[in-house]
Amino acid sequence: GPKVLQIPSHQIIDMGQMVTLNCDPVSNHLYFYWYKQILGQQMEFLVNFYNGKVMEKSKLFKDQFSVERPDGSYFTLKIQPTALEDSAVYFCASSLAHNAETLYFGSGTRLTVL
Amino acid sequence: QQQVRQSPQSLTVWEGETAILNCSYENSAFDYFPWYQQFPGEGPALLIAIRSVSDKKEDGRFTIFFNKREKKLSLHITDSQPGDSATYFCAASPTGGNNKLTFGQGTVLSVIP
Numbered sequence: 001g002p003k004v005l006q007i008p009s010h011q012i013i014d015m016g017q018m019v020t021l022n023c024d025p026v027s028n029h030l031y032f033y034w035y036k037q038i039l040g041q042q043m044e045f046l047v048n049f050y051n052g053k054v055m056e057k058s059k060l061f062k063d064q065f066s067v068e069r070p071d072g073s074y075f076t077l078k079i080q081p082t083a084l085e086d087s088a089v090y091f092c093a094s095s096l097a098h099n100a101e102t103l104y105f106g107s108g109t110r111l112t113v114l
Numbered sequence: 115q116q117q118v119r120q121s122p123q124s125l126t127v128w129e130g131e132t133a134i135l136n137c138s139y140e141n142s143a144f145d146y147f148p149w150y151q152q153f154p155g156e157g158p159a160l161l162i163a164i165r166s167v168s169d170k171k172e173d174g175r176f177t178i179f180f181n182k183r184e185k186k187l188s189l190h191i192t193d194s195q196p197g198d199s200a201t202y203f204c205a206a207s208p209t210g211g212n213n214k215l216t217f218g219q220g221t222v223l224s225v226i227p
Contacts (some may be wrong), residue, residue, distance in 0.1 A: 001159075004157065006157075014162075026218070031216065033211065033213060035217075040219075042203075042217045042218055042220070043158070043203070043217040043219070043220045045214045045215060045216070046122030048212055048213060048214065055186075055212055056212050056214060083224065090121075091157055091158070093213075095213055098213060099213050102148075102160045103148075103152075103160065103161070103213055104141070104157075104159075104160075105158045106157045107155060107156050107157045108157060
């Protein structure tokens, strides 16, 4: 089936540094998402993105977070600066349409902030 | 506040048995309920989904039973196979929810040959 690729699979950084998580969504998909999963907890919605803009974001999407997809390349989540509580697995997803359509998830990037 | 709850946290069944995974929710605005299956090292993949206008959705060995009044649903996996061993997530979203899914914590299913 369609694949969403996430790079890297693991990332370890020091608190206060910047990190960029990369996502290569399904090629003809138009809507993009980031979800966050802290160890042992449920996956939580962070943000969705369409046509170069954030459509909706949750309260977990702090001011230090930003997303973009320049010129149809990777869909990225940037955290600057990072904090200890940002340690989690971040899942990228994409879909063809915005409402109740199948989300295709990547395998996640495990971010560890020391 | 956990809006989508799943039980049990883990479940072990023998090959050929029926596994029953439970899910409940609080938000009456939720009307779309997908179940995602996740294998270790992979992302969640859509398994089966139901809308609140239906009380049952079947796809092969996988069936969702939905009770809108009680805000409960369950996923039944009949003739369970070792390859079904995975984590199953119940999720929910409202109409026009922009795919803002609220996930449960998941049920880890183990099927013993």
